[in-house]
Amino acid sequence: MSNVLIVIEHAAGAPKKASLAAITFGQQAAQKTGGQVHLLVTGSGVGAVADKLKAYQVAKILVVDAPAFANHSTEALTAAIAAAQKSTGASIVAAASSSASKDVLPRVAARLGAAMASDVLAVIDASTFKRPMWAGNVVATVQLTTPTKVVTIRSTEFGAPAAGSGAAVEPLAVSVDLASFKAKFAGLKEVKSTRPELTSAARVVTGGRGVKGAEGFKLVEQLADALGAAVGASRAACDAGWVPNDLQVGQTGKIIAPDLYIGAGISGAIQHLAGMKGSKVIVAINKDPEAPIFQIADYGLVADLFKAIPELIDAIKKA
């Protein structure tokens, strides 16, 4: 009988979709541990987020609400998560894989003397999980042998959580002194986009080296807009500075699994495939018939993308 603590991320007053998938993981894991699912929300002015989380089948929602948690601070979050683990007696502490959780949770694991599994794909039992290795070319079954375990989960592998009601919302007091921390937040340059968020979008259009430049990438964006899709990119397109870095799909970038993935001018290096091969339908447009992406594409079109994409946009608009 030990509880599972899920660390929630939020944006614009609502929990992120990836964090909802983490609650699903929590519900699955709690069945194995025989305990309850507890959530932790941190931030400044996060009452609305906690309220929205009451719609799910969880026992308790802990809220750390203080100005010190307005911006990302590894040390502040580590203190909050460690305090929440103590308060809930959780044997598993988990969060959806994100730049924040990948930064903080290993630090939490070290503080709690916990072993950790990253990017978990499935729950086997209370201490055993499946996770990817070697760019997803191997799936490992791993056992964490410490009493407390820390996990990040791959949100594309877990669906929506079971609904519920009656979760208790409780404030958790965590006193932190930002001035005493070794690392200090100094600013965030946000990439503003009106398009759907890449990791949770139902449709994604990505561009790679074959797009040839920032100018060519506009075609990819136009196709995405015609489809109401998110935009992604291969490493080559990000390295060249044609698009913001956080659009990179792959082993070390974003992991996506949309209903429809369209890759234009992407050859399909294994590092890229690691980030998108969970997509339901994969379309590849590339003028090189030997491009490796065709091996995993449901529909491959060998064509010059500068001709094919405008044609595709027209066809979609007429439909």
Next chain:
Amino acid sequence: MKYLVTVKSVEDPEIKIKIKPDGTSIETDQVKYVVNPFDEIAVEEALRLRDAAGGGEVVAVTIGRKDAQQQLRTALAMGADRGVHVVCDQPLDPTLVSEALAKVVEGEKPDLVLMGKQAVDDDQGQVGAMLAERLGWGQASFVSKETSLESEDEKAKKPGVSIAGTTLQVVREVDGGMESVTVTLPAILTTDLRLNVPRYASLPGIMKAKKKEVKELKLADVVADPTPKVKILKLEPPAQRKAGIKVADVPTLVTKLKTEAKVL
């Protein structure tokens, strides 16, 4: 200023990984090993910081098999000054590696530890933050820079991070943007892809590297209990996608997406 960089020996990321029939490990015969690509970026950044400051020392550390020394020598050939090799031939996990590195750091007393944000074999990405916690140091993960890899600064091999006195200033790649952080030294940073383009080892560099000092330690010298806390029970290949088809033209593609895949 003293910089400590980690160098993990990993299977060449361009090769196809094969699992042994009994599912206990991967095939390692005939497999080429290289420096973890993210660690190469860490080595490069340390070299640029040292050279821009006109002095300092870069110490490269690896933990692993006897022949992982080849990857340590690669870092020395790139320009690192000397090496530390914790020789061991047993399964490791991030807890053990961070404990071993903490011990090495206590001995070496670097001002800054630079390491890759993840190793491309186990893809865990945990050691940097675990090490920072063990040492009680500040950390900055996924360190990048705002200028592109095709910028003039990159061509001039300028460091992407800056150090003033005991303050490190970096830009981090985070979901939805770029975050600026200052960290008081000593500190740990983990490198993301677009911090720099690592140099190749030159022929004179390779010759010099052969003579550079590499201190060997045993795992028992740096960890209390060598039992990994993450046990790998089984390895298996991922589910394979069924083969798709090639379509002749855009109208056929659109028809298929509508009537067959039903995604339009």
